[in-house]
Amino acid sequence: MQKKVWQWTGLNEVTSTTAERGQPGTGEAEIRIVSIGICGTDLHIMSGHAGFGVPPLPLGHELAGVVERIGPGVDGWQPGDRVCIDPLIGCGVCRECLAGSKHRCAQSGEIGLHYPGGWQEYLVAPAANLYRLPDAVSFEEATQAETLHCCLGGIDKLDIRLGCHAAVIGDGPTGLYYVQLLKAAGASKVTLFGMRDGRLELGRRLGADVTVNLRSPDAAAAEPEAAETQDIAIDAAGNEASLKLCIDLLKRGGQLLLFGLPGHPILADIQAVVLKELTLSGSTNAPQVWPRVLELMASGSVQVKPLLSQRYPFEELDLAIAFARNEPDEAVKIIVSHS
Structure with a gap:
């Protein structure tokens, strides 16, 4: 089975291609990506200023979608569940990971920064990194849970x-x-x-x-x-x-x-x-605050929708990137969605 993918292929370049859909392994789930937020970090990576990430690589770490398939050993999820994705992956066995601070893990990396991200139709991710979306939170809004969780972690300090x-x-x-x-x-x-x-x-x-x-x-x-x-x-x-x-x-x-x-x-x-x-x-990441972020969004205590300034279909992700780069005063938060 094939999927459509946008890859960062070189200095400020993205290329549309296709790839085989991966089979979710033990503890993993395949997510059908619905909406993606374009982040300033994506632009920094593409311009070579971030110091991490190696092309060719599909970027995209502000993600929301629907569970498509689940791998062995996954409990609590089923196809059709609406989710957002914590992109941060730790080693799972070091002192920091075991203490709930995987963002301090020396081996940690992020989906869409170090590992293939959401600039594709389907993404296989650890099921432990999924968070269920409240009915009141749209897919577009849910893309902002990643950014908002970082901010909430700072507030907690x-x-x-x-x-x-x-x-x-x-x-x-x-x-x-x-x-x-x-x-x-x-x-x-x-x-x-x-x-x-x-x-x-x-x-x-x-x-x-x-x-x-x-x-x-x-x-x-x-x-x-x-x-x-x-x-x-x-x-x-x-x-x-x-x-x-x-x-x-x-x-x-x-x-x-x-x-x-x-x-x-x-x-x-x-x-x-x-x-x-x-x-x-x-302050950087804060894995422990994700459930509270979704509560804040669902209750309206924090408004996300006013920041969503432009919307593009997935087929025009390259145009969304170009707009973000060329019109920084206009682009507050650009959302790319699958039809």
Whole structure:
């Protein structure tokens, strides 16, 4: 049996091809992919800036679909079940995996980053990586559970007190999710800093109390006024300027969550961190929060649909990639779906 596949084949190149459908082995299930989110990480991999992944490889790690077949030893799943997929796979036997922290496993890798991903009609994945979709969550929305789970893992590392003030630097999808999560967790005032008016307006609709366009002439006046006013700052941009802004904004004793990835070493004012007694936390994956993510989505506590900005059929995945690369201001989150 054949399946259609889009493969990353070289520098910023994707190619449509066909391949044999794999038979699910012990503990595995075959998923018919329904919807895929296009992530900035996909673009970084294709441009050669990520430092991992080797072409030819079907990318795609924001995935939702339907169980098609199950392999031996799989309990609790049957064909037709609606699922999203945790792309992270650990070795399963090391101390970190056994403690539920497979993201810290030295041998871990991800579907769509290190292993074949969802840019194909069917994908074989470990059944342990599947999560059942609530009826209220669509396939398109479910693609965002992967991104949202990373953000929720970061939130769990913060001590968020009711009535606190928080700043989010970065108006990409993760910044917009962090705005919502901070409000849901009890922050009374959330300020979103970004560089795109459309994204900042969306941030206001999703709960940001104040927005600041860092490209605006008014931003220079707003930053000193906001200095040392925030209990929490989240760097969802990951560059030297965003890190400096976070440190400047935080009160003494404040908390700084580092989430955005610079891709290379950057300078930080460690003296300010020490003298202000700031708490720094880094955050990536968080395997333990997946069930809570789906509850947040199903209850409407976090809205995903407003971020879904463009939709493409699977046959035009190459056009979706091109749009994401060429129109970054317009592309908040692009969804590719099978008909």
